[in-house]
Amino acid sequence: MALAEFELIRQYFATPALTFSRPGVVLGPGDDCALLQVPDGHVLAMSIDTLNDGVHFPSDADAEALAQRSLRVNLSDLAAMAAEPLGFTLALSLPKVSESWLQGFSQGLAACASQYQCSLLGGDTTRGPLAITIQVHGTVPIGAALRRSGARPGDAIYVTGTLGDAALALPYLTHKPGHDVANLSADEWAFLQAAFYQPEPRTQAGMALRGLASAAIDISDGLASDLNHILQASAAESGALGAIIESSQLPVSDLAAKLLTDQGRLSVLLGGGDDYELCVTVPPQCEAQAQAAISALGLRFTRVGEVVSASGIMVREAGGAPRPLQLSGYRHFGDEGDE
Ligand SMILES: Nc1ncnc2c1ncn2[C@@H]1O[C@H](COP(=O)(O)OP(=O)(O)O)[C@@H](O)[C@H]1O
Ligand SMILES: Cc1ncc(C[n+]2csc(CCOP(=O)(O)OP(=O)(O)O)c2C)c(N)n1
């Protein structure tokens, strides 16, 4: 990039607000590599996610909000493994250089980076369609990471927070017919925007569940799809695994309760995605302790079902018999008849 690529990096990214000192960060941006020191007795957890214009966020997204979302969805992956954030790298592809956009993006990133004590370690800046790739690095004591593979029949299934808010926001954010923001109060619209652009990575919850949860995942594609990842990953040790979800227990916000219709309810709550809540399985003997640990954080923690030794996810409506769920999560390549 010509506008002095390096000037741009110096002004908006390699700034004190983003590259604060943090134990473990030996060297931040400016050299060919960053240098990290993993504390004794810990391992490094790493995860990367890309956010593409029009795929992961609407094209008219505000820069500051978009920066927040980009870092938060990545921090959510660290939370799901019970890792503590350390730092992140940023690969940014920009169609053009807009100083006001960069200013907003840098501010949003800095606000989130300081909230989660996750320092910018380095990155790459190129010209191309708007895409934001962040790789987060975190630390977790050896053996303490939560994985997808530990669920066993009889474990309870819990989710943090509420489900469906971001999925309900999406048709408003993408200006879909029948979803006019004028029909929402200012508070409702602010709530939906925050649900989509500022999901709360459940960092403290993940760490509090070390040694208590048998498996964990963060919900990006929808509870059904992400719970299914836990069931598949755990089946190697346990044989075929399934789940029974209690429909009436699925936690929803007041606004979601108002906006959801009976017909669309399960597809939003179980298939909508973009929740960035944790889904964890908890052995019966750890449930009380896990509930206490998460309540102490002031966070909702809801038992939504149970792991069973039969394949597939079943949903029980209040008073009814469990019925197989016909939903798939978000699929990037699902509808193209890939060769
Ligand atoms: N291109 C790739 N090369 C190597 N591993 C990949 C690639 N894409 C995805 N993965 C791995 O596949 C797993 C599932 O990916 P993904 O569904 O993106 O997870 P998440 O929802 O946690 O972001 C992760 O362990 C991820 O590292
Ligand atoms: C404009 C827009 N359209 C649709 C969606 C919905 N959406 C897109 S990707 C996705 C799933 C999560 O994305 P993915 O790349 O699979 O994230 P990962 O599982 O790797 O964290 C969802 C729910 C969105 N977030 N934004």
Ligand SMILES: [Mg+2]
């Ligand atoms: Mg991913």
